[in-house]
Amino acid sequence: MKPYAEMTKEELKELRKHLVAQYREMQGKDLRLDMSRGKPSLDQLDLSMGMMDVLSSEDDLTCEDGTDCRNYGVLDGIKEAKELIADMMEVNPDNVIIYGNSSLNVMYDAIARSYTNGVMGNTPWGKLDKVKFLCPVPGYDRHFAICEYFGMEMINVPMLPTGPDMDMVEDLVSKDPAIKGIWCVPKYSNPQGISYSDETVRRFARLKPAAPDFRIYWDNAYGVHHLYDHDQDHLVEILAECKRAGNPDLVYKFSSTSKISFPGSGIASFAASPNNLEDVMSQLRIQTIGHDKVNQLRHVRFFKNIHGIVEHMRKHAEILRPKFEAVDSILEKELGGLGIATWTKPKGGYFISFDSMEGCAKEIVARCKKAGVVMTNAGATYPYGKDPHDTNIRIAPTYPPLSDLILATELLALCTKLVTIDKLLAEMNGGTHVPEEHHEEV
Amino acid sequence: MKPYAEMTKEELKELRKHLVAQYREMQGKDLRLDMSRGKPSLDQLDLSMGMMDVLSSEDDLTCEDGTDCRNYGVLDGIKEAKELIADMMEVNPDNVIIYGNSSLNVMYDAIARSYTNGVMGNTPWGKLDKVKFLCPVPGYDRHFAICEYFGMEMINVPMLPTGPDMDMVEDLVSKDPAIKGIWCVPKYSNPQGISYSDETVRRFARLKPAAPDFRIYWDNAYGVHHLYDHDQDHLVEILAECKRAGNPDLVYKFSSTSKISFPGSGIASFAASPNNLEDVMSQLRIQTIGHDKVNQLRHVRFFKNIHGIVEHMRKHAEILRPKFEAVDSILEKELGGLGIATWTKPKGGYFISFDSMEGCAKEIVARCKKAGVVMTNAGATYPYGKDPHDTNIRIAPTYPPLSDLILATELLALCTKLVTIDKLLAEMNGGTHVPEEHHEEV
Numbered sequence: 001m002k003p004y005a006e007m008t009k010e011e012l013k014e015l016r017k018h019l020v021a022q023y024r025e026m027q028g029k030d031l032r033l034d035m036s037r038g039k040p041s042l043d044q045l046d047l048s049m050g051m052m053d054v055l056s057s058e059d060d061l062t063c064e065d066g067t068d069c070r071n072y073g074v075l076d077g078i079k080e081a082k083e084l085i086a087d088m089m090e091v092n093p094d095n096v097i098i099y100g101n102s103s104l105n106v107m108y109d110a111i112a113r114s115y116t117n118g119v120m121g122n123t124p125w126g127k128l129d130k131v132k133f134l135c136p137v138p139g140y141d142r143h144f145a146i147c148e149y150f151g152m153e154m155i156n157v158p159m160l161p162t163g164p165d166m167d168m169v170e171d172l173v174s175k176d177p178a179i180k181g182i183w184c185v186p187k188y189s190n191p192q193g194i195s196y197s198d199e200t201v202r203r204f205a206r207l208k209p210a211a212p213d214f215r216i217y218w219d220n221a222y223g224v225h226h227l228y229d230h231d232q233d234h235l236v237e238i239l240a241e242c243k244r245a246g247n248p249d250l251v252y253k254f255s256s257t258s259k260i261s262f263p264g265s266g267i268a269s270f271a272a273s274p275n276n277l278e279d280v281m282s283q284l285r286i287q288t289i290g291h292d293k294v295n296q297l298r299h300v301r302f303f304k305n306i307h308g309i310v311e312h313m314r315k316h317a318e319i320l321r322p323k324f325e326a327v328d329s330i331l332e333k334e335l336g337g338l339g340i341a342t343w344t345k346p347k348g349g350y351f352i353s354f355d356s357m358e359g360c361a362k363e364i365v366a367r368c369k370k371a372g373v374v375m376t377n378a379g380a381t382y383p384y385g386k387d388p389h390d391t392n393i394r395i396a397p398t399y400p401p402l403s404d405l406i407l408a409t410e411l412l413a414l415c416t417k418l419v420t421i422d423k424l425l426a427e428m429n430g431g432t433h434v435p436e437e438h439h440e441e442v
Numbered sequence: 443m444k445p446y447a448e449m450t451k452e453e454l455k456e457l458r459k460h461l462v463a464q465y466r467e468m469q470g471k472d473l474r475l476d477m478s479r480g481k482p483s484l485d486q487l488d489l490s491m492g493m494m495d496v497l498s499s500e501d502d503l504t505c506e507d508g509t510d511c512r513n514y515g516v517l518d519g520i521k522e523a524k525e526l527i528a529d530m531m532e533v534n535p536d537n538v539i540i541y542g543n544s545s546l547n548v549m550y551d552a553i554a555r556s557y558t559n560g561v562m563g564n565t566p567w568g569k570l571d572k573v574k575f576l577c578p579v580p581g582y583d584r585h586f587a588i589c590e591y592f593g594m595e596m597i598n599v600p601m602l603p604t605g606p607d608m609d610m611v612e613d614l615v616s617k618d619p620a621i622k623g624i625w626c627v628p629k630y631s632n633p634q635g636i637s638y639s640d641e642t643v644r645r646f647a648r649l650k651p652a653a654p655d656f657r658i659y660w661d662n663a664y665g666v667h668h669l670y671d672h673d674q675d676h677l678v679e680i681l682a683e684c685k686r687a688g689n690p691d692l693v694y695k696f697s698s699t700s701k702i703s704f705p706g707s708g709i710a711s712f713a714a715s716p717n718n719l720e721d722v723m724s725q726l727r728i729q730t731i732g733h734d735k736v737n738q739l740r741h742v743r744f745f746k747n748i749h750g751i752v753e754h755m756r757k758h759a760e761i762l763r764p765k766f767e768a769v770d771s772i773l774e775k776e777l778g779g780l781g782i783a784t785w786t787k788p789k790g791g792y793f794i795s796f797d798s799m800e801g802c803a804k805e806i807v808a809r810c811k812k813a814g815v816v817m818t819n820a821g822a823t824y825p826y827g828k829d830p831h832d833t834n835i836r837i838a839p840t841y842p843p844l845s846d847l848i849l850a851t852e853l854l855a856l857c858t859k860l861v862t863i864d865k866l867l868a869e870m871n872g873g874t875h876v877p878e879e880h881h882e883e884v
Contacts, residue, residue, distance in 0.1 A: 037514065045512040049499040056498075057491040070487040072479065072705040100542050105730040116557045116568060116592060126558060126568035142731075149728040150558060263514040265736040286591040288547040289584075292734070294707040 003339035004420060009428050016421045019414060023371065026411050031372030033408045038190070038350035039399040040259055040316075047315050048261045054301040061297060069293035075285055077269075081296035085269045087306035088224060089255050090237045095271045097280065100291045103256035103268040107217060108146055110252055110270075113283045114180065115150060119213035120249065120279045125150075125180060134172060134182035136164040138353060138381030138392045140190040143183040143219070147383065154383035155179070159189070163196035166203045177210040181217050187235045188222040191381055191394035192353040193346020195233035205241035207250065215276075216251040222349040223255060224313050227321045233347055239271055248273040257299060259350065260309060260316075267291075267299055323397045327352055327409050334413035340420040343395070352395040353381075354412070360419045361390045367415040373408045445781035446862060451870050454863050461860050465813065468853050473814030475850045480632070480792035481841040482701055482758075489757050490703045496743040503739060511735035517727055519711075523738035527711045529748035530666060531697050532679045537713045539722065542733045545698035545710040549659060550588055552694055552712075555725045556622065557592060561655035562691065562721045567592075567622060576614060576624035578606040580795060580823030580834045582632040585625040585661070589825065596825035597621070601631070605638035608645045619652040623659050629677045630664040633823055633836035634795040635788020637675035647683035649692065657718075658693040664791040665697060666755050669763045675789055681713060690715040699741060701792065702751060702758075709733075709741055765839045769794055769851045776855035782862040785837070794837040795823075796854070802861045803832045809857040815850045 004012065055061060061069045063078045076082075077098025086093040099106045118124040125131045132153045135144055139159075147154050155172065157164045163186070173179050184204075186196045196204075204216055218238050226232045242250045249272075257266035270280065303309050328345055331354075335341045343354040356364055361378035368375050376394040379385040395412070397405055446454065497503065503511045505520045518524075519540025528535040541548045560566040567573045574595045577586055581601075589596050597614065599606045605628065615621050626646075628638045638646075646658055660680050668674045684692045691714075699708035712722065745751050770787055773796075777783045785796040798806055803820035810817050818836040821827040837854070839847055 039514050042510070045510065048512070052497045052499045052501065052503075055494045057494045059494065061494075068484070068487070070490070070704040070707065072481050072700075101734045102730045102732075108729040112554050112558055116554055124568070126566070142728075145728050149725070258514075262512040262736060264732050265512065265734045283591070286584075286587050287550040288544045290544075290706050292543045292707045292737070294704060295734070295737070 001338060003337065004424060005339055007424075009425065012421050012425055016418065016425070019418050019421065022414055023367075023418060026407075026414065027371045029372070029407070031404075031407060031411070033373045033400055033404050035396050035400060035405070035408050035412075036374045036376045037399070038259070038396045040263060041319065041399050041401065044316055044319050044398070045262065047312065047319075048302070051261055051298055051302045055294065055298050061294060063297065067293070069297045072289050074293055075288075075290050076281065077291065078293050078296050078300075080300045081267065084300055084303060084305060084309070085255065085257075085267070086271070088309055089220065089253060089269065089271050090223075091239050091253070091271045095239060095273070095277065097270045097277065097284070098291060098296055099268040099270060101258075101264055101266055101268060101295075103219065103221065103254045103258070104142055106254055106268050106270050107143070107219065109283075109287070110215075110217070110280070111146055111150055113280070114213070117283065119215065120275060122213035128178070130178045132176065132179045134164075134169060134179060135383050136183065136189075137383070138191055138387070138394070139183060140185055140219070141376075141380040141385075143217075144383045153178075156383060156388075157182070159192060159194060161194060163189075163194065163200035166200055170203065170207060173207055173209040173211075173214060175210060179209070180211055180213060181215050183217050183219065185219050185221055186238070187220055187233060188225060188346055188349025190221065190349065191351040191392075192344045193349045193351060194344070195235055195348075198236050201236040201238055201241055202245075205238060205245040205247060205250065207247070209250075214250070218251050218253045220253060220255050222259070224309060225259060225316070225350070226313065226348040227317050227324055228347055229314065229317075231347055239273070243273070249275050252276065260312065261299060261302070265295070267296055320398060322402055323405055324352065326402060326406055327395060327397045330406060330409040331413060334410065335416060338417070341416050350396060350398055352397060354393040354395050355391045356393065356416055357420055357423065358389045358391055360416070360423055361387060361393050363419045363422075364412070364415045365393060367419060368408075368411055371411055371415070373411050375412070443780060445779065446866060447781055449866075451867065454867055458860070458863050458867075461856060461863070464856055465809075465860060468849075468856065469813045471814070471849070473849060473853070475815045475842055475846050477838050477842060477847070477850050477854075478816045478818045479841070480701070480838045482705060483761065483841050483843065486758055486761050486840070487704065489754065489761075490744070493703055493740055493744045497736065497740050503736060505739065509735070511739045514731050516735055517730075517732050518723065519733065520735050520738050520742075522742045523709065526742055526745060526747060526751070527697065527699075527709070528713070530751055531662065531695060531711060531713050532665075533681050533695070533713045537681060537715070537719065539712045539719065539726070540733060540738055541710040541712060543700075543706055543708055543710060543737075545661070545663065545696045545700065546584055548696055548710050548712050549585070549661065551725075551729070552657075552659070552722075553588055553592060555722070556655070559725065561657065562717060564655035570620070572620045574618065574621045576606075576611060576621060577825050578625065578631075579825070580633055580829070580836070581625060582627055582661070583818075583822040583827075585659075586825045595620075598825060598830075599624070601634060601636060603636060605631075605636060605642035608642055612645065612649060615649055615651040615653075615656060617652060621651070622653055622655060623657050625659050625661065627661050627663055628680070629662055629675060630667060630788055630791025632663065632791065633793040633834075634786045635791045635793060636786070637677055637789075640678050643678040643680055643683055644687075647680060647687040647689060647692065649689070651692075656692070660693050660695045662695060662697050664701070666751060667701060667758070667792070668755065668790040669759050669766055670789055671756065671759075673789055681715070685715070691717050694718065702754065703741060703744070707737065709738055762840060764844060765847055766794065768844060768848055769837060769839045772848060772851040773855060776852065777858060780859070783858050792838060792840055794839060796835040796837050797833045798835065798858055799862055799865065800831045800833055802858070802865055803829060803835050805861045805864075806854070806857045807835060809861060810850075810853055813853055813857070815853050817854070
C-alpha cells in the first residue's frame with residue numbers, strides 16, 4: 001500500500017468504501033473491550049496469589065527487630081520493607097519512607113503539604129499568587145489532574161526521545177520562581193515508554209531553579225517493569241546524582257508495588273534526602289499513626305528480596321511481551337508505510353504512545369468507541385485534556401486478553417485509516433470538514 | 443485514712459516518710475511499663491489472627507457484584523464493606539466512604555482539603571486570615587496536633603458529664619464565622635470515657651453556625667467498644683439527627699476498625715450527607731485511584747456482618763474489663779476518701795481520665811517516669827500541651843498485662859500522694875515550692 005499522501009482523491013474514495021465495509025463488520029461483532037487504563041490482566045494478578053498464603057494465623061507477625069506488625073507504631077515503614085523497596089528504588093533504606101497503598105496519594109500529599117505548610121521552611125504555596133508546574137507532554141493524566149485541582153498553571157514541555165526538552169526545562173526553572181516542580185516518569189514513561197538518557201538525568205540533577213522550593217517529582221512507576229530479559233533500559237539513579245551535583249534536596253522520588261503485586265493492595269514508597277525526609281516526617285507524624293505494616297510484612301515474606309521481585313517481574317513480562325509485540329506488529333502491518341501514524345516500541349512499562357495525523361485523534365477514539373472499544377480519551381495525555389495538535393492516543397495493551405487486544409488494535413488501525421481519509425478528502429474539498437451525518441454513516 | 447486537707451503538717455511529714463520508702467522500693471523493681479497510648483494488648487491482637495486465614499490463594503477475591511478486589515477500581519469502597527461498616531456506624535451504606543487504614547488520616551485530609559479547596563464551594567481556609575476550632579478539653583492530643591500543624595487557633599470548651607458545654611458551643615459558633623469546626627469523640631470519649639447525652643447530640647444537630655462551612659468532626663472511635671454486655675452507653679445517631687433538624691450537611695462522621703481488628707491494618711470510614719460526600723469525592727478521585735480492597739474483603743469475610751463485630755467486641759471486652767476494674771479498685775483503695783484525686787469510671791473506650799489537685803499532674807507523671815512507668819505526658823490532653831490547671835492525666839490501661847497494670851497503677855497512686863503532700867507542705871511553708879533537690883531525694 002502506498003502512502004495516503006500520494007493517493008488521488010478517487011483512490012482514497014475507493015479505499016474508503018472497503019474500510020467502511022470492514023468497520024461495519026467490526027461493529028457487527030458487538031465488541032466490549034477496554035484499552036483505556038494501565039491495569040494488569042487477570043493472569044498477571046494470578047501471579048501474586050501466593051501473597052495470600054504467606055501470612056496465616058500460624059505465623060508470627062513480628063519483624064526482625066521485634067516490632068509486632070499487628071499493633072500501632074512505626075511511622076516510616078518496617079525495616080525489612082524499607083530494605084526491599086530501597087533495593088528496588090536503588091537507594092539507601094535510610095532515605096526511604098514506606099507509605100500506604102498508593103504512590104499517587106503520596107504525590108498528592110506532597111503537593112497538598114507544599115500548599116498548606118510549604119517546603120522546608122519556604123512560603124506555603126497557598127499564600128502565593130501563582131504556582132506553576134512543568135508538565136512533559138504527552139504525560140500521565142492523573143499528574144495533571146492534581147495540578148488542576150490545586151489551581152496551578154501547567155506549562156507543557158515537549159518530550160524528546162531522550163526525555164523532556166532539557167534546554168526548555170533549564171531555561172524556565174532558572175528564570176521563574178513561580179515554577180515549583182516538574183512531573184517526571186523517567187523510565188518507560190507514560191505513555192511513550194521512553195527512558196530518560198543519562199545526559200537528561202545529569203542535567204536534571206544540575207538544575208539551578210530560581211525557586212528554592214522547586215522539586216523534581218520523579219515518579220519511577222515502572223522501574224522494574226521490563227519486557228525483556230536482556231534488552232532493558234537503565235536509568236542513572238537521580239538521588240545519588242543530585243547529591244553528587246551538590247543538589248541533594250532537589251528531588252522527590254516515588255515508587256510503588258502496584259503493578260508488581262496487587263494494584264490497590266500494594267505498598268507505596270518515597271525516597272529523598274535527609275532534609276526532605278525530615279520535612280515530610282514533620283507532616284506525616286501529624287497525618288497518621290502509621291501505615292499498614294501487616295501488608296508491608298506480607299510483601300517482604302512473599303518477595304523475600306530484590307531478586308524475588310526481579311524473578312516475579314519476569315513472569316509479568318512473559319504475559320505482557322506478546323501483547324506489546326502484537327500491538328506493534330498489527331500497527332506495522334496495517335499502518336506501516338502509509339505515512340498516517342507513528343507509535344512507540346517500548347521495552348517496558350504499561351503503554352504505547354500512538355500519534356495520528358494532526359486533528360485526527362479525538363475522532364479516531366470516538367469511532368473506536370462506537371464499535372465497542374474504549375481507548376483513553378484523546379487529549380488525556382495533556383494538561384487540561386487539551387492536546388494542541390489532537391494527535392496523541394495512549395494505548396494500554398495490558399488488561400485485555402491477547403485475542404481481544406488483537407481485535408481492538410485492528411479496530412484502532414481501521415479507524416485511523418478512515419478518519420485520516422475523511423480528513424484528506426475534506427482537505428481536497430477545500431478544507432471543509434466532512435459533515436457529521438457523513439460520519440454517522442460508518 | 444483521713445483527707446489530706448485535714449492533716450497537720452507533722453502528720454503529712456510522717457506520712458511522707460513512709461511514702462518515700464515505698465517509692466524507693468518501687469524504683470528497686472526496675473519497672474519498664476507503658477501506660478501512655480491506647481494500644482490493644484497482645485491477647486487482644488490474637489483475637490483477630492483468624493483474619494490472616496480468610497483469604498488464601500484458593501479463595502476467590504471477587505466481590506458479590508463481580509469486582510475483582512485485586513485490581514484497580516472502586517474509589518469509595520466495595521459494597522459489602524460499606525454495608526458492614528454502615529451497620530457499625532448506624533448509617534445508610536450510601537452515606538459511607540471506605541478509606542485506607544487510618545481514620546486520623548481521613549480527618550487530617552478533611553482539614554487539609556478545607557484549607558486548599560474549601561468546603562462545598564466556600565473560601566479555602568488557607569485564604570482566610572484566621573481559622574478557629576473548638577476543642578472540648580480534656581481531649582485527644584492528635585486532634586489538637588492537626589489544628590496546631592495547620593496554624594489554627596484552638597478554643598478550649600470544658601467537658602461536662604453530658605459532653606461539651608453546649609451553652610458555650612452554641613454561643614461561640616453562632617457568633618464567630620472564623621470558627622470552622624469542633625472535635626468530638628462522642629462515645630466513651632478520649633480520655634474521660636464520657637458518652638454525650640441525648641440532649642447534647644440534639645443540640646449539636648441544631649447548631650446555627652455563623653460559618654456556612656462549619657462542620658462537627660464526629661470521631662466515633664469507640665462506637666462498639668463496650669466493656670459490659672448489658673450496661674452500655676447509647677448515642678443518638680448524629681447524621682439522622684442533623685437531617686431531622688434540617689442541618690443535613692453539618693457533620694462529618696469518622697470511624698475505623700483500628701481497635702476491632704489490627705490497629706494500622708484495619709479500615710477507616712467516613713459518613714456524611716450526599717452534599718458532603720460529593721464534595722469529598724471531588725477530592726478523592728484526584729488524590730488516589732482507590733483504597734485497599736483486598737483488606738476490605740478480608741474484613742468482610744472475617745466479621746461477616748455487624749453481629750460478627752459485636753461478638754468480636756465481646757471478646758475484647760472480656761480482656762479489657764478486668765483491667766479497667768483493676769485500675770478503678772486500686773485507685774479507690776489507695777486514694778479513695780483522701781480528697782486529692784478524682785477519676786472516671788467508663789463503660790467503654792480505651793481510657794480513664796485522672797485528675798489530681800491543681801498543679802500536680804506534670805510532677806506526678808515525672809515521678810512515675812523516674813520509677814519506670816511511662817504515662818501520657820501531662821498536658822497532652824489539652825491544646826498546645828497546656829493544661830491550664832495542671833491536673834489531668836490520661837490513663838491507658840489496655841496495653842500492659844494485668845499484673846503490670848496493677849503495679850503501674852499502684853505507682854501512680856503513690857506518686858499522686860507524694861506530689862500532693864509536697865505541694866501541701868510547700869503551701870504550709872508559705873507557698874514556697876519544695877526545691878528541686880528535695881524532689882531528687884525521692
